[in-house]
Amino acid sequence: MKKNVRNLGITRINILRIVSLSVIMAFIIPVMTNAQAGKVNFAGTWALNASKSDMGQPPVQGQGQGQRMGGGLGSNFVAKQEANLLTVESTRINQDGETITITSKYTLDGKESINTTPRGESKSIAKWSADGKTLTIVTTRTFDMNGETRTMTSTQVWSLTDANTLSIFTTATTPNGERKTTAVYDKK
Numbered sequence: 001m002k003k004n005v006r007n008l009g010i011t012r013i014n015i016l017r018i019v020s021l022s023v024i025m026a027f028i029i030p031v032m033t034n035a036q037a038g039k040v041n042f043a044g045t046w047a048l049n050a051s052k053s054d055m056g057q058p059p060v061q062g063q064g065q066g067q068r069m070g071g072g073l074g075s076n077f078v079a080k081q082e083a084n085l086l087t088v089e090s091t092r093i094n095q096d097g098e099t100i101t102i103t104s105k106y107t108l109d110g111k112e113s114i115n116t117t118p119r120g121e122s123k124s125i126a127k128w129s130a131d132g133k134t135l136t137i138v139t140t141r142t143f144d145m146n147g148e149t150r151t152m153t154s155t156q157v158w159s160l161t162d163a164n165t166l167s168i169f170t171t172a173t174t175p176n177g178e179r180k181t182t183a184v185y186d187k188k
Helices: 002-037 064-071
Strands: 044-048 076-082 085-093 099-107 112-117 120-128 134-145 148-162 165-174 177-187
Touching: 099 112, 099 120
Parallel strands: none
Antiparallel strands: 044 076, 044 177, 076 085, 085 099, 112 120, 120 134, 134 148, 148 165, 165 177
């Protein structure tokens, strides 16, 4: 009889532990989900609103690559944001009049992402602001131009003005100086 009472006591303790753990998890899971949900979602098809944008001074002759790197994504792009990954697909016309599509992927956890484009390889780090309302993407690209190795760095800060308006403030550091632009995009 004492064994049954002892086993019953252990069972009650285990049940209390399970109930306590369940109550704690009931509070923790929504907080973890809410923390991820608190971050802005940039997914959508975006079109440049030239009248609201400030693309800065035109590039100096020979600085075209700096303009493209710092100028952002062209006039239209599609962004997909899933869990910890932002995928950006941009279509534009190159200097030869050909339409090219460039897909870039950024992990949203502060780890380095490597993307390859016709202009070479770039390394980027994307980090959320503390409040999850802005995303900063710092990209470095090293390439050869006219037999000379050059490195350019751009910093893009993405933020939503409202549900249908995306602003990307870009600072690009090139061998020919710094260039700042603000591109405003409307959601299609």
